[in-house]
Amino acid sequence: MTETATSRTASLRARAEIDLAALRANVRTLREKAPGAAFMAVVKADGYGHGAIPCARAAVDAGATWIGTATPEEALAVRDAESGIPADVRVMCWLWTPGGPWREAIEAGIDISVSGVWALRELTDAARTATRPARVQLKADTGLGRNGCQPADWPELVGAALAAEREGILRVTGLWSHFACADEPGHPSIAAQLTRFREMTAYAEERGVRPEVRHIANSPAVLTLPETHFDLVRPGIAMYGVSPSPELGTSADFGLRPVMTVTASLALVKRVPGGHGVSYGHHYVTPGETTLGLVPLGYGDGIPRHASGTGPVLVDGKWRTAAGRIAMDQFVVDLGGDTPEPGTEAVLFGPGDRGEPTAEDWAQAAGTIAYEIVTRISSRVPRVYVNEEPAGQPGDE
Template sequence: MNETDAVRSATLRARAEIDLAALRANVRSLRAHAPGAALMAVVKADAYGHGALACARAAVEAGASWLGTATPQEALALRAPGAGVPAGVRVLCWLWTPGGPWREAIEADLDVSVGGMWALEEVTAAARLAGRPARVHLKADTGLGRGGCAPGDWAGLVAAALAAEADGLLRVTGLWSHFACADEPGHPSIDAQLTRFREMVAHAEQQGVAPEVRHIANSPALLTLPDSHFDLVRAGIALYGVSPSPEIGTPADFGLRQVMTLTASLALVKNVPGGHGVSYGHHYVTPGATTLGLVPLGYADGIPRHASSTGPVLVEGKWRTAAGRIAMDQFVVDLGGEEPPPGTEAVLFGPGDRGEPTVEDWAQAAGTIGYEIVTRIGTRVPRVHVNAADTAGTADGTGDVSDVTK
């Protein structure tokens, strides 16, 4: 038995299998959608629940030249000894609060985002202490109304950044922004934000900023708005084979494949009579004599409680639905009289090859978005990374298991 067989046959309560071959293929497909731009693989929030280090390495292997994180701690982990991220790959982190680890970021050769004067003051002070210039992306608020510098304050921020650059304290390596409604085709804010971004970039460049990259395209813009690609595109949820929204298309429409498959082993199968209440509150009562299967996953594992009575599960080739409330550690499915043995695999979601539900099916069942479904899968569920070796040229696409993490 080789390592792959050993891990796959291990008795696990549940597992989130992460197909790194699918992730690499997604990177290549996304690069084809934006051939004139570099690609940033966004691996924030532990790579949307998929395992940041393994996914970052796989993305780089497939041609991503940038990595993106929200917090500086996430970015610093990518630069840590043994992380396996090549030194030449740029890493940008953008979610800063006062007192953040600016000096550590500078010394780790990270790119940092600055969207206000307070941040510029802190990063320049840190650069003095570090004795080397910071790599700074100036962020413009072009209409999202969240992070970034407001248009009325942009001239002042640009002037201050250029003064700090002249003093050798920083290098403005990027100008960037973020869309509010790129996942809603035709939304009027899209063109308005693009126009505002061009204007703010033009002002900065006229004043003397010479950025390495300009970027505004997130996953939906990467897939549907070629005019937004500029020098760099940021692939987030699309990297993991989940569509940014059903309105713009399915993963297959864009040549993408879902990376995560979530399974569990049935913990119990039992016969019950008709009229039997199931789970808290008895919101489900068996319509007749049947069998119930116990799935050992619950909202403590990230299974949304809002999907009670609606969440789909594939058991022995048939879709079943969560019967009643999803509890903290478990939920029940009505097996309709069938009696699979305990330990039988229950597939909550996967790419759909075997007819199983997908992330989008769970998002619809819970009234949320696919982003939330994958990122909320908790730490009690081991991530099993498969196809760690790049086997794009092989016939069957099989590969080895890279690691099993919790």
């Protein structure tokens, strides 16, 4: 196993270990679910908190041919020559605001998503002065109600894009959309959106659009809706080994392994009497004489304050629970009289093999989703990458 720490303090306070062998295995598993489609590895929000560039490289090692990002800055970082991502791997970006770095993205060869005429207008203005034609993907709002072009406005957007394509300043490379409820099996919006997507892509193609890819499948759709795979699939959270929905199944049910493990070293262990208040507001009072362990992580590190009193931690092989309020930098667990040494490892979440909690356990404790748990782990927690070499090379087991 190889290990690369992003900080010299990785072993002193806390760390988020990122197992790139697990990520590569997850990509291979997901590719098997959609054998006829190209694979886009979504690395927005710094790879869902795992580190965008290392995860993008690992995904490409496992067969991804596209990288997906939200913001232009994310896309430009992936496309940077120093990222190590091969030039033939396509990069797509879909969250634009007026005045964005259109020309920079065009000249970097990034596929730019457009959801409205205003965006196409800004893009074409930039494309006329760029050194190469823009690669443009048109996003359809098939029912999610966020980004994307409404069906009533689709003819105008398609027509304007085709006119710019005839001018030679852009190429329409994709038609795409996003599901609202693919993580809810049987939800009626799934079929409705799929029908609308087929109608909107058919309209564009009838008028002359010749896309390289059509795509709508996110993580839950990749796992459970093969009819949605089209030319390209876009797994996000599933690539990191987290189930997109407990209703659909656990990570293990889908053959996926969580990639991130968050640990900390106990900063203090002390004995206190019964009736002792713990943390702000004294929402926890010791029921009797006991020992308390101080975990040096808090909401400043991305540990959700909403999990105060419920957040699970494995210490010395036993599950403990955050006692009282989770503070900015630290929280306390009641050790029930046990006396592990300061420096003993506290495992907040991981794959679960050692009996430790998972990100889903923390999501349930905080009343949120596991996406948020992994994504919110802040940069104050060093990422430590293990198993960086691809399959067949030292370090990949």
